[in-house]
Amino acid sequence: MVAADCLKLTTYFGERDRVDGRLLGDALLDIYAAHRLQASVLLRGTVGFGRAHQLHTDRLLSLSEDLPVVSVAVDRRDRIDAALQDVLAVKRRGLVTLERARMQAGALAAEPWPETLAEATKLTFYVGRHERAGGQPAFVALCELLQSCGVAGAAVLLGVDGTRLGERRRAAFFSANTAVPMMVIAVGSGDRISDALTASAELLTAPLVTLERVQVCKRDGHGLATPHALPGVDEHGLALWQKLMVHTSEATSAAGQPLHLEIVRRLRASDVAGATSLRGIWGFHGARPPHGDRFLSLRRHVPVVTTVVDTPERIGRAFEIIDALTHEHGLVTSEMVPAVQALGDARHGGLRLARHHY
Amino acid sequence: MSAWVWAGVALLGGAGAVARFVIDSLISVRSDQALPLGTLIVNVSGAFVLGLLTGLNLMGNTLLLVGTATIGAYTTFSTWMLETHRLAEDRAHRVAVVNVVLSLVAGLVAAALGRAI
Numbered sequence: 001m002v003a004a005d006c007l008k009l010t011t012y013f014g015e016r017d018r019v020d021g022r023l024l025g026d027a028l029l030d031i032y033a034a035h036r037l038q039a040s041v042l043l044r045g046t047v048g049f050g051r052a053h054q055l056h057t058d059r060l061l062s063l064s065e066d067l068p069v070v071s072v073a074v075d076r077r078d079r080i081d082a083a084l085q086d087v088l089a090v091k092r093r094g095l096v097t098l099e100r101a102r103m104q105a106g107a108l109a110a111e112p113w114p115e116t117l118a119e120a121t122k123l124t125f126y127v128g129r130h131e132r133a134g135g136q137p138a139f140v141a142l143c144e145l146l147q148s149c150g151v152a153g154a155a156v157l158l159g160v161d162g163t164r165l166g167e168r169r170r171a172a173f174f175s176a177n178t179a180v181p182m183m184v185i186a187v188g189s190g191d192r193i194s195d196a197l198t199a200s201a202e203l204l205t206a207p208l209v210t211l212e213r214v215q216v217c218k219r220d221g222h223g224l225a226t227p228h229a230l231p232g233v234d235e236h237g238l239a240l241w242q243k244l245m246v247h248t249s250e251a252t253s254a255a256g257q258p259l260h261l262e263i264v265r266r267l268r269a270s271d272v273a274g275a276t277s278l279r280g281i282w283g284f285h286g287a288r289p290p291h292g293d294r295f296l297s298l299r300r301h302v303p304v305v306t307t308v309v310d311t312p313e314r315i316g317r318a319f320e321i322i323d324a325l326t327h328e329h330g331l332v333t334s335e336m337v338p339a340v341q342a343l344g345d346a347r348h349g350g351l352r353l354a355r356h357h358y
Numbered sequence: 359m360s361a362w363v364w365a366g367v368a369l370l371g372g373a374g375a376v377a378r379f380v381i382d383s384l385i386s387v388r389s390d391q392a393l394p395l396g397t398l399i400v401n402v403s404g405a406f407v408l409g410l411l412t413g414l415n416l417m418g419n420t421l422l423l424v425g426t427a428t429i430g431a432y433t434t435f436s437t438w439m440l441e442t443h444r445l446a447e448d449r450a451h452r453v454a455v456v457n458v459v460l461s462l463v464a465g466l467v468a469a470a471l472g473r474a475i
Contacts, residue, residue, distance in 0.1 A: 054387075059444050060394050061437045062382040257448050298446055 001038075002111055006103040007080040008210065009073045009087070012276055012309075013094030014056065015044065016066040024092055025069055029161045029170070031090075032073050035083040036166035038105045039126045039208055040073035041159035041181045046304070047261060048276035049268050050095070051342060068276045070307075072183070073163075074103055074210050084351065095274065097241070097309055098339040098351055102211040105165060108201040113194050120216045121193040122333065123151075125184040125200070126164055126208040129177050133203045139282055141203055142184045143290040149196035151188035152219055153247050153285030153331045155303040157278050158182050165208060182281075185305065187214060187247070187333055217244075217319065218332035220286050227319050227334035228358050230312040238354035241337035242315040244308045246322055247285060250300035252329040260304040263325055267308060272318045273342075277306040285331050309337055363419050367427040374431030382437075392453045394441040397434060398461055404433035405465040409472025 017024040025042050032040040047057045048068035058064040073083065080098075087096070102114070123146075131138040139156045146154045161170045162181035169179040186196065193211070200207065217225050230240050246263060254262035260277045267275045283303035284290040293300050308318050315334070322332060336356065342348040381403075382396035389395045408429045411421065438461055445454035 055390075059392075059441070059448065060386050060396065061440055062379065062396055063386050253449060257450060261448060299449070300447055 001105045002109045003076050003103045005077045006101045007077050008099045008101045009080050010097045011071045011094055013069055014066050015069045019090050019092055027090055028071050031083055031086045032163050033168035037073050037075045037163050040163045041183055042161040043070045043157055043278055044160055045276045046279040047264050050274040053268055074101055093344040096341045097337050099337055105208050106206055108207050116213045118190040120214050121190050122212040122214045123186045123193045124210045126181050128179040129182055139184050143284055145199055146186045146196050147284050150192045151186045151196055154186035155247055155280040155283040155305050156184050157280050214333040214335050217334050218326055221328040234354040234356045238352055239349055240354050240356055241340040242312045243335045243337045245333045246306040247331040248304050250302050250304055254325050260306050263306055263322055266321045272314055273310045275308045277304050279304050366423045370423050370427040371431040374428040378432045392450050397437050397441055401433050402464045402468045404429050406468035406472040409469035413473040
């Protein structure tokens with residue numbers, strides 16, 4: 001299935017958040033499973049903060065069962081709209097965003113490369129945790145393939161629950177967890193991503209991918225562009241939002257700590273509404289071979305993806321903070337987010353999709 | 359040992375664990391320090407109480423119930439070690455060393471103080 005008009009529904013919340021005595025993460029994934037969504041993943045963050053600027057971190061054991069959690073769900077627009085009604089019926093706190101995406105599910109098809117994806121593209125593979133491809137783990141094979149195609153970088157994020165091609169795949173303690181979905185997020189120029197997508201068709205038996213438009217702002221510390229200066233509202237008065245994603249490595253430092261921790265600390269000291277860091281298990285950026293942690297090495301080497309969603313105005317300020325810290329390392333991308341709603345005591349924003357050409 | 363003592367160990371051990379969780383969380387949520395203050399305060403206060411109990415010359419089952427069960431469950435060696443390792447992983451080497459040395463020194467002083475009272 002090739003679907004140009006898809007939506008990605010992302011929610012940000014706390015791991016300990018409950019609704020009617022159940023964990024919110026479970027409740028959301030039940031909804032995604034009931035709607036048999038093509039792709040959904042529940043990801044556990046490593047550090048982050050929300051509107052209250054309360055820091056959640058896995059550094060302390062007693063606080064590490066209330067980490068930031070992100071759920072991502074992708075499907076055709078009408079199917080996401082239907083699931084969204086159920087998601088919004090759950091009374092809870094957190095952030096909900098909608099983004100436009102293209103999706104290919106079950107089989108990859110050669111399609112004319114859309115003009116909006118020409119500049120740079122974010123390609124996400126949804127693969128099973130122990131899925132094999134080309135005689136090795138699928139995520140390892142994909143990272144090798146992506147790098148050989150000249151893609152700027154990729155990070156592999158481990159899901160703890162999710163759906164893949166409509167089937168619920170949930171991790172359990174006593175289980176092989178073979179099919180629990182993980183995301184392989186790659187960023188590169190349109191033509192490189194297009195090559196990688198074509199090449200991956202031979203590697204994967206039942207591929208599931210999304211394609212999204214991004215702007216690469218920094219690569220390996222080199223400034224390529226400042227994030228598009230988007231207006232606060234579109235031509236119909238609907239609010240526009242913006243998202244920065246910062247790909248770093250646990251091994252790179254700033255101010256004596258891993259770079260992402262310093263980024264989160266500085267963002268928290270500013271007026272930015274929130275930030276979430278997700279720690280990957282494997283990945284690469286630039287020319288260095290793909291890598292994960294090393295056995296018995298105290299310093300960790302896995303990739304980290306830090307996400308910030310806010311108004312274009314505040315994203316401009318967030319980028320200044322991130323720019324100053326990523327003068328040597330880091331891949332920074334910017335995306336327009338057409339709908340954001342903050343849930344809780346007071347609701348901000350809305351979920352009608354804004355439209356803006358840039 | 360009677361079934362009552364076994365039940366007492368389970369019950370008081372549970373209470374000790376809950377007390378640790380509550381106190382550690384209350385402190386950790388409020389603390390913005392890199393140093394894991396919650397675990398430190400739990401361990402040092404536990405050492406003080408255990409010192410106090412042995413100073414009281416408690417015997418047999420009472421010492422087992424209050425000392426081994428309650429304080430044993432309340433204090434935590436594993437969390438102290440894990441959090442120190444996490445600090446080192448995050449390259450906060452100085453804080454990691456402080457966490458080990460401070461816990462040791464403060465714990466010994468607290469235990470001695472408890473016994474002396």
